[in-house]
Amino acid sequence: MxxxxxxxxxxxxxxxxxxxxxxxxxxxxxxxxxxxxxxxxxxxxxxxxDHTVVALAGSTGSGKSSLLNAMAGERIAEPGITRPTTGFPSAAVWGPDGSANLLDWLGVDARRHLDGVGAVPTGLVLLDLPDHDSVVVEHRLRAERLLERVDLLVWVADPQKYADAALHERYLRPLATHADVMVLALNQVDRLSATERDRCVADLRRLAAEDGLGAVPVLAVSATTGEGVDELRGLLSEAARKxxxxxxxxxxxxxxxxxxxxxxxGDAVPPVVHRAAREDLVTALEEAAGVRTVVDAVRGSARARARAATGWPVTRWLGRFRPDPLRRLHLDRDVRRPDLARTSLPAAGAASRARAANAVRDFTDAATAGAPDAWVLAARARTSADGLADALDQAVAGTRLDAERRPVWWRAVGAVQWLLLAALVGGLLWLAGLAVLAYLRLPEPPTPQWWDFPAPTVLAVGGAVGGILLAAFSRIAAALGARRRAARARTRLRAAVGQVADGRVVGPVSEEIGALERCRSGARTAAT
Missing domain, CATH: 1.20.1270 (Substrate Binding Domain Of Dnak; Chain:A; Domain 2)
Structure with a gap:
């Protein structure tokens, strides 16, 4: 179907x-x-x-005005003798009024309403246009304006100028797609012999075919003798009737x-950009954003904070002298206004910036491969690297890194460490008290034995060894936890960088390709 x-x-x-x-x-x-x-x-x-507007168009001296009068059966237009002959359009309107707005839109002031001539139906509007080759610029502009607005074109040519290059190259050839609304009338055939008339008509048909007009109607007419006028009137009447x-x-x-x-x-269909191309783009932008530096800082900060919370209390205070990596980057707290947040990350090096710019360009070129240059240039303009570094920094600063999050086991281990420290201190004090009594040669109170060892010794040694061993195991657990926290941070940072890539590169490129498809689809529908 x-x-x-x-x-x-x-x-x-x-x-x-x-x-x-x-x-x-x-x-x-x-x-x-x-x-x-x-x-x-x-x-x-x-x-x-209800009106069909027909224009009689032609060059100076082609007899347009005389033909209009012959078609109307009365004198409407005044034929001229000197150039320019027709400067303003005039109209013959068959039937009652109702065409005023249409003629106003056309810009035709001279109009005559006719009751009807022969079989001409109501609704036909016949215009006599200014000469398209007039030496007066205003006249040519009026003619060209009306040529764009009328419904049907009757090109009136005379035997001397029907092959004029200006007529064919400037008007007929550009209107090759309008053959269905065009008629060619060879006027003044009364000046030719029968043989000459047939030869001129055949030659005009040949030229029309070369102009791309195909089987456009070509009529031989004479406004003077009336030859062909009825045939032309009938053709226009049929158009007005339909x-x-x-x-x-x-x-x-x-x-x-x-x-x-x-x-x-164009006809080429831009390729489908695979997910791998976007991932390559995001990876390059990650490098430019300093994501690796931030991930390392998250890992280092998590280890340092874990040691501060779970390390041996005797030595953990030394960690305070080492700066927190996230605090140094101004990323140690979750921000409430990501749009205002900025980091203290060092600027990306020239190599990283170049790789990011190349990745943006490569993605754009891959997505627009085969598209017209206009769309490629528009996509490149929308994916400029200007402001990209600031957008990436803002994305990193606005990413939740859980820097302030303290796992439950940190608090539990910290409490145990303080208990072990208390045991160490208690044992040492107990031993110190026994040493003082022995030094003063005072009687010593009985000392409990735990596992065949004096209780204060067990407390002191156990508190110290337990604290050190617990700190060592906590350091191992902290390293594992820091690795997991860094992995989560990298996932979130990559997602944030991906949003920047989508908003500043992938999205604009997709919009350009979508605009190309809409333009192409709409144009093809209209051209069908």
């Missing part, structure tokens, strides 16, 4: 979507033309759908501009 083509409204909406997606990426000249077509289509659709010319013209305009955008978007 064949796919149903979108209607005009859907095409206009799709082209508008493509223009929005391409803004800031595609050449502004292309976008401006497309915006103009969208605005023109929306405006024309809002005006009278009321499809406006839609066909707007569709051709939309498709032509959409085709330009499709070409600008």
């Amino acid at each position: 064949s796919r149903r083509e979108p209607d005009l409204a859907a095409r206009v909406a799709a082209l508008e979507t493509a223009v929005e997606a391409g803004t800031g990426r595609l050449p502004e000249a292309d976008l401006e033309r497309a915006r103009g077509v969208v605005a023109h289509a929306q405006q024309r659709l809002a005006l009278s759908p 009321r499809r010319a406006a839609t066909a013209r707007l569709t051709a305009d939309v498709r032509a501009e959409a085709a330009r955008l499709v070409a600008a978007c």
Whole structure:
């Protein structure tokens, strides 16, 4: 089953979507033309759908005004003799009024309403345009403006200038996609013999085919004798009766501009960026952010704090003279305002910065491979390394490192250490008391025996040895705990750096690729 083509409204909406997606990426000249077509289509659709606007366009002396009078059956336009012959447009409107807003939009002030001539239906609006080759710039601009707005084009040529390069290169060839809303009328054939007329008509058909207009209707007419006028009137009457010319013209305009955008978007599909590419990017940014330094500081700080909490009380005070690695980096406390937090990490070296910049560029290039240059440049502009170092530092500073977290076993071991110290001190004091009594030759009180050893000796030796052994085992446990805490910190820091990578590189690149797909999809829908 064949796919149903979108209607005009859907095409206009799709082209508008493509223009929005391409803004800031595609050449502004292309976008401006497309915006103009969208605005023109929306405006024309809002005006009278019951009228079909036909323009008689041509060069000076081609007989447009005479042909309009012949079609209308009365004198509406004044044929000129000297250049320029037609400077302002005039209109013949068949049927009752209702075309005022449409003619105001077209900028046509001279208008004549006709009750009808022959089989001409109501709703036909026939315009006599200014000469497209006028020596007066304002006249040419008026003609070109109306050429963009009318529904159906009748190009009036005369035997002397029907092959003029300006007509074909400037007007007919660029409108090759508009053959369905175009008619070529070779006027003034009354000046030719039958053989010459047939030869000129055949030659005009050949030139039209070379211009890409295919089987566009080519009529031989004479405003003087009336030859071919009825045939032309009938063709225009049929278009007015069907009321499809406006839609066909707007569709051709939309498709032509959409085709330009499709070409600008290219056909290559950007590759899918695998997760490994993002991981490589995050790894490079980790190095630039000093994550390894922070992880080592977390490990060192955890060991130092564990020793301070679980070490032998006699020697643990010596650790106070060694600075805490996290405190030196201003990372010893969890922050409440990550957006204001900063670290004291040393700036990344030139090599690390270069690797980070290369990683950003490599990721961007890989993600946009095959995309048009406009999108590649837009993606690179959005993934600039400017401000990246500050964003990474803020991410590191805002990461929860659990620096102030104290495991339960630290407190338990610390309590046992103080009990052992108390035993040591108690044993030493007991022994000291016994030594004083012995020195003074005073009677000694009975000394309890524990495991065949004097109790004060057991207390002193046991307290000292127990404290030292407990501190040694605690140091081993602290090292294992510090390793686990460092691993958790690295996971959280990598996640924080990953958020920076997503926000400043992966996300913007994905948005650019998404804009490319929206532009390409919308343009293709409009151009279908």
